[in-house]
Amino acid sequence: MKTVETEVGAILAGTISAITQRSIFNRLGGLAARPLQQLTTQDRLAIMAELESSVRLFARRNSAELIASCARVLGAAGEPAAGGDGADQGASEKRLAIDQEKDIATARLEAWSEAVRIGLSKFTSVKVATAVSELARNIVFYAGKGVVELRSLRDDRGPSLQIVASDKGPGIEPRKLEEIWAGTYKSQRGMGKGLVAVKKLVDDFHLDTGPGRGTTVTCLFRGER
Amino acid sequence: MDWPERGAVPQGPDSAFPAGEDRVKDESLPIIQIRNCLLVSIQTELHDRLALGLQESLMERVRSADAKGVILDVSAVEVIDSYITRILNDIGKSVRFMGAECYIVGIRPAVAMTLIEMGVELDSVHTALNLDLALEKLELLQS
Numbered sequence: 322m323k324t325v326e327t328e329v330g331a332i333l334a335g336t337i338s339a340i341t342q343r344s345i346f347n348r349l350g351g352l353a354a355r356p357l358q359q360l361t362t363q364d365r366l367a368i369m370a371e372l373e374s375s376v377r378l379f380a381r382r383n384s385a386e387l388i389a390s391c392a393r394v395l396g397a398a399g400e401p402a403a404g405g406d407g408a409d410q411g412a413s414e415k416r417l418a419i420d421q422e423k424d425i426a427t428a429r430l431e432a433w434s435e436a437v438r439i440g441l442s443k444f445t446s447v448k449v450a451t452a453v454s455e456l457a458r459n460i461v462f463y464a465g466k467g468v469v470e471l472r473s474l475r476d477d478r479g480p481s482l483q484i485v486a487s488d489k490g491p492g493i494e495p496r497k498l499e500e501i502w503a504g505t506y507k508s509q510r511g512m513g514k515g516l517v518a519v520k521k522l523v524d525d526f527h528l529d530t531g532p533g534r535g536t537t538v539t540c541l542f543r544g545e546r
Numbered sequence: 547m548d549w550p551e552r553g554a555v556p557q558g559p560d561s562a563f564p565a566g567e568d569r570v571k572d573e574s575l576p577i578i579q580i581r582n583c584l585l586v587s588i589q590t591e592l593h594d595r596l597a598l599g600l601q602e603s604l605m606e607r608v609r610s611a612d613a614k615g616v617i618l619d620v621s622a623v624e625v626i627d628s629y630i631t632r633i634l635n636d637i638g639k640s641v642r643f644m645g646a647e648c649y650i651v652g653i654r655p656a657v658a659m660t661l662i663e664m665g666v667e668l669d670s671v672h673t674a675l676n677l678d679l680a681l682e683k684l685e686l687l688q689s
Contacts, residue, residue: 381589382622426591429625447625447656448663454627514628518664 325360325368325395326353332390337379345375357395365395377430385430385450389437396438413473419457419488420466428469429454432484439473439480441544448522449482449542455515456486456538464490464536479544484523487537493530574599577607583684584611585677587619597633601640608644615684616641619677621652631666638671647672649680 436446467488500506674680
């Protein structure tokens with residue numbers, strides 16, 4: 322029988338030692354032995370919350386991939402049983418506060434697992450993580466703090482992920498913005514390439530900025546057509 | 547000439563290669579010396595301070611160890627954005643100023659494709675598929 326422990330264990334095998342896995346499953350309590358078909362949405366959220374922190378802690382490599390694989394196994398198995406519970410279809414939203422350098426790493430990890438979870442390809446997921454990395458870095462460097470929101474959508478064209486990075490920082494002056502798009506701008510840190518890079522990566526890009534207005538970047542990644 | 551161990555990158559304090567004083571500093575990446583090459587395996591987030599520290603200690607070590615090459619292993623790095631690219635280019639440039647060559651090894655396929663799409667260049671460093679090939683190329687340089 323496929324239980325949380327057998328299926329998640331199969332994913333973690335080879336990366337996380339059996340002893341460590343044991344302690345992770347112990348922390349899940351009764352949920353570990355539960356068959357996948359019997360999981361409720363709430364169960365899945367509780368399991369993923371626990372797995373996300375433990376896997377990140379114990380897996381030296383590929384933790385985002387592992388977490389995403391776990392989410393897939395748990396989510397895919399639970400969906401048909403959940404029936405009328407629409408929480409997993411439609412849209413879902415994640416809000417990540419960015420106010421120090423280490424939040425950049427957290428944000429791109431979150432973005433990656435979210436991208437993989439909603440079914441974007443491995444390559445697109447790396448692009449998502451890279452774009453979020455650029456945007457979060459801009460927030461930390463230029464505004465000090467801000468927010469990155471991840472909104473996943475699913476329509477008949479497939480999954481897509483919207484990223485909104487906003488801050489109440491100094492904003493970008495129109496003249497500077499022209500230089501940025503022309504590729505001639507060089508900031509003190511020698512950057513100024515982040516926004517250009519993001520624009521090239523995404524399927525849809527919108528920038529709202531100006532002195533005193535802060536900066537909001539809205540962009541969209543679509544699944545493969 | 548064949549190398550004692552092919553493929554595997556020695557990591558961390560258990561490494562057979564002494565990392566020396568570089569490990570003592572609280573937040574710094576261990577620099578491993580193999581013959582006259584310096585090897586750094588990047589396993590963590592390369593933030594500002596860490597990157598600058600790495601650049602500095604690499605240059606020191608290039609001088610004291612008379613190193614001909616520096617190899618940065620990024621196979622564990624899942625995302626390389628324009629900022630990290632700049633750091634790698636900077637390290638490449640400074641190493642080149644010292645007369646050594648810098649190799650980046652283990653860039654993942656998805657990372658490489660993302661860098662191409664973003665239009666950023668890794669032009670101040672050499673690249674190699676893996677550590678083995680980088681060592682081979684460096685050996686050719688030395689003869």
